[in-house]
Amino acid sequence: MGKTKPELPDHIINAQKSLEDKISYHFVDQKLLIEAMTHPSINNSIHSDINNQRLEFLGDRVINLIIADAIFSQVADEREGVLTRFYHDCIDNITMTELARQLSLGQALWVQPNTDLANTDKVLADALEALIGAIWRDAGYDAAKRVVLSLWKDKLATRPQLEKDAKSRLQEYALKHFSVLPEYSIVDRTGPDHAPQFTVAITLNDQSIEAKGSSR
Secondary structure, X not given: OOOOOOXXXXXXXXXXXXXXXXXXXXXXXXXXXXXXXXXXXXXXXHOOOOOOHHHHHHHHHHHHHHHHHHHHHHOOOOOHHHHHHHHHHHHOHHHHHHHHHHOOHHXXXXXXXXXXXXXXXXXXXXXXXXXXXXXXXXXXXXXXXXXXXXXXXXXHHHOOOOOOOHHHHHHHHHHHHHOOOOEEEEEEEEOOOOOOEEEEEEEEOOXXXXXXXXXX
């Protein structure tokens, strides 16, 4: 049987219109919205290969770029490792699912009937990525950025107490309590050049401790 043009149920059409209102973006090409909100599970029942997997692939990259750029611009006083932790906190599946649920995105999803797929965390997170990918395809970077920053606004604004690396925490503690910095010394180095093992001693307030690791 040939592929047919999918006919959305009325309740899905209404939910998708509501979704556009919630994100303050209305598609020029409505087919992109339909594609973004069509789960692969529906394909057999509508005899169509239209689903959101390709847009999900694109949207994942679009979100990553926009969030990384926002964090880079917002957090100017932290090292790469701290930026990375903040970034992953913003784009993990927990956050994606929370945002999708806030949008009631599941109501706009076309999934296999008589299943709970539209309420599944992974399906919701994937659909949100597909939605952003669809906006990118419909109107480009600026439109996608505006929607992403609006949806992630609270997450980016809260900026959790980012955990500093152990060396930074120790130096802050030393300055606060003893007004000096710890002293570091390499006690031993073993192993080949491509996989060295260091033994480092740290001395503070007449106390010393040693630790081993693959970097100093």
